[in-house]
Amino acid sequence: MSPLFDTVLVANRGEIACRVIATLRSLGIRSVAVYSTADAGARHVREADTAVCIGPAAATGSYLNIDAVIVACQASGAQAVHPGYGFLSENLAFAQALSDAGITFIGPNIEALNVMGDKIRSKNHVAAAGVPVVPGISEPGLSDADLIAAAPGIGYPLLIKPSAGGGGKGMVNVFSPGELPAALATARRVAASSFGDDTLFLERLVANPRHIEVQILGDTFGAVVHLGERECSLQRRHQKVIEEAPSPLLTDAPDGAAIRARLxxxxxxxxxxxxxxxxxxxxxxxxxxxPDEFFFMEMNTRLQVEHPVTEMVVRVSGESLDLVEWQVRIAAGEALDFDQDAVSLEGHATEARVYAENPAEGFLPATGTVVALDESVAGREGVRVDSSLMDGLEISANYDPMLAKVIAWGADRAQSLSRLDQALAHYLVLGLPTNIEYLRLLLADPHVQAGHLDTNLIERKLPGMKFRAISAKEYAVAPWALDAKPTSLAQVAARQAGQAGAPAAEPPRPWERSDGWRLGEPEPWRSVWAAPGRTGVVTVSGNRGRGVMEGPGVVNVSGLGEGPQEVSADGLLNDYHFAHQGDTVFLGSGGWSVELVHLDRDAATARMIAGLQRADAAADPQLRSPMPGTVTVVNAATGQRVEAGDVLLAVEAMKMEHQIVAPMAGTVHIGVAVGVLVKADQIVASIQEDTPEGE
Known part of the structure; x- marks a missing residue:
């Protein structure tokens, strides 16, 4: 057995860096973390044995900076580098630079990176080796004109794919010739931004497709084994959402074992x-x-995000295996000590990716600070959590929005899905929007439960998904959640009104008091709370006695567009997890969460006026960025006339590009330029609407 490395640098961040560091620790290997200035307080930095800052927040200046990583290796004495996934994990120049510096790359050889790192080259290469490929055109250097000319011969629908990179970035479905030119422009722009290479190719879009991948291990002595397959068909925008192993398609097929062997x-x-x-x-x-008809798509020359489901079901001579450990051992020169006959699959595992995004708002990436976190579900039978989250961690727009992965194993698929759903129901992240509720809705879908999957299923199901709406109950909880110590909402009202505590020995004159004193019954306490798209007015009434409000624990909530509602406060807090930051309250229950902001009188009045104005307007002439990010495209100039539906500009954040279109015809004013950083809800353009003739 070859000696392992003494020190390994992890050239990544987030949950994958934490996961690799954990395996290095179990092997007795010293770990080195790298971090950007934005990640100085990150969990992977704290968990590593030592850490080196390699640059600013922008990935191009830090995690993608090859020279900075090489310098960090030399400064820390790292003998090898584990690249994780994303960033430099499949970068040929990075592997070559490490080799030139005498540092081991814990990944494939230069030949594999060179061939498989380019989708065009890899497709042609494996076709020559007898592996079936999807019909299409895949030649280097194809211009838009070349691709448009080749499209009719391939046939619609088509799939545009970037030659470099992965993760679904830049992939676009095209259903008619008229869509192709604009789709190519978008795909090139995203590919260049994500991978530094805008080379594209076309493939036939396979009807009712399933995305199934096979995990392999190869050593330096020529041995190659596969570790079964993973089903990755539940995707949105070509980005995997839920993965499982083994594939239910092959499990249920009469000749599934034979197909698995062929794959x-x-x-x-x-x-x-x-x-x-x-x-x-x-x-x-x-x-x-x-199911017996399959085509090669690509080879990922790295660890996959979904590798935990393989680790949870694969047995080698009856024992589990750690893929990261085998990556390290193979890179250190060890040979695989087992063959294909020793590999078996046991049970079923399913993984859900937890993202910082807002499903109800088109899955726009979200930012915020983690104000409450509970990952104790990792202690449940069959449940694993891979995460980099911590209380107080700030989630910025600089990097991918994936926060964590929740994985559940079961003796069969039904038990695996049930355990995953329950784990998500009790997995808590408050402080920013997440997709946890959406994941549970997806798992509950009858087609998902039955294993009838395809890569378009989510797009078909989304319009019918019923996301839970904010209700009077949540508004009623909000005041109490600001201070959970009082025993009734009335006491909270009293405290916020300045009435809590023992009365003064000589009460001031009534007109000098600031607690709303008046003759007769006390003035009901009133507060206004804003949630996305809604504003609720919470009123608490009660009797004053001994300096506190003593009421029945019933509140009235109005302003929701459905009339005033009385809600009992008794036991409400038991149904929710909650946290607050300043005057903002975060509530969560069963994977659902909401942010409620307490509005003072001026803010509430401004919101009311804005609502009245909005009721009289067909569209908002002020265009706002839906997310924090960077302006990547500006298609119009100030003073230019635009039509409704024209794409004015695009904002990119967390590897997602969002186009901002004109809601009306008129004269546009552009307030930003390409490269400018914008905040969520920042006004980026405005339109002076055309005045109808005669007015």
């Missing part, structure tokens, strides 16, 4: 064709209607 053999052949070393994944597109 595994094809994956091993693709890997062997480039002398692959380490852990890798070969991805296939499989026909839902004909």
């Amino acid at each position: 595994g053999a094809a994956a091993c052949a693709a890997a062997a064709s480039v002398n692959y070393t380490g852990a890798g994944t070969v991805e296939f597109i499989v026909s839902n209607d004909a």
Whole structure:
């Protein structure tokens, strides 16, 4: 057995950096974290044995800065680098720079990176090795004109794919010739921004497709084994959301075992064709209607986000295995000590990706600070959590919005899905919007439960998904959640009104008091709370006695567009997790969460006036950025006339581009430029609407 490394640098961040550091610790290897200035307080920095700052918040100046990572290796004495996934994990120049510096890259060899790192080159290469590929055109240097000319011969619908990178970035479905030119422009822009390479190619869009990938391991002595398949068909915008192992398609198919063997053999052949070393994944597109028909899509020359589901079901001679450990051992020169016959699958595992995003607002990336966190579900039977979250952690717009992964194993698929749903119901992140409620809705879908999946299922299901709306109950909880010590809402009202505590020995004159004193019954206490799209007015009435308000614990909530509602306060707090930051209250229950902001009189009045104005307007002439990010495109100039629906500009954040379109015809004023950083809800443009003739 070859000696392992003494020190390994982890060239990544977030949950994958924490996960790699944990394995290095178990192997007795000293770990080195790298971080940007934005990640100085990050969890992976705290968990590593030592850490080195490599640059500013922007990834291009830090996590993608090859020279800075090499310098960090030399300064820390790292003998090897684990790249995680994303960033430099599949970067040929990075692997070469490490080799030139005498540092081991814990990943595949240069040949594999060179061939498989380019989708065009890899597709042509594996086709020559006998691996089936999707019909299309995949040649280097194709211009938009070349692709448009080739499209009719391939046939619609088409899929535009960037040659470099992965994760669904820059992939666009095209259903008609008229859509193709604009789709190519968007795909090139996203590919250039995400991967530094705007090369594109076209493939036939397979109807009812399933995305199934095969995990492989290869050593430096020519041995290659596969570790079964993963089902990754539940995707949104080509980004995986829920993954599982093994694939229910193959589990349920009469000849599923034979198909699994053929898939595994094809994956091993693709890997062997480039002398692959380490852990890798070969991805296939499989026909839902004909499971025995599959096509090579690409090979990911790195660890995958979804690797935990493989680790939870694969057994080697009856024992579990750690893929990161085997990456390290192979990079250190060890040979695989098992063959294909020793590999078996046990049970079923399902993984859900927890993102900082707002499903009810088109899944826009979200930012914020973690004000409450509970990941104790990791202690439940069969449940694993891979996370980098901490209380107080700030989630910025600089990086990918994935926060954590919740994984559940079961003896069969039904138990795995049930355990995952319950784990998500009790997994708590407050302080920013997340997709946890959406994940639970997806898991509950009858098609998902039955294993009838395809890569378009989420897009079909989304319009019918019923996200929970904010109700009077949540508004009623909000005042209490600001201070959970009082025993009734009335006491909270009293405290906020300045009445709490023992009365003064000689009460001031009535007109000198500031607690709303008046003859007769006390003035009901009133507060206004704003949630996304709604504003609720909470009123608490009660009798004054011994300096506190003593009421029945019933509040009235109005202003929700559905009339005043009385809500009993008794036991409400038991139904919610809550936290507050200043005058903002965060409530969560069963994966659902909401942010409620307490409005003072001026803010409440301003919101009311804005609402009245909005009722009289067909569209808002002020265009706002829906998320914090960077302006990447500006298509119009101030003073230019635009039509309703024209794309005026685009904002990119967390690897997502959002286009801002004109809601009306008129003369535009642009308030930002390309490269400018904008905040969420910042006004970026405005339109002076055309005045109808005769007015």
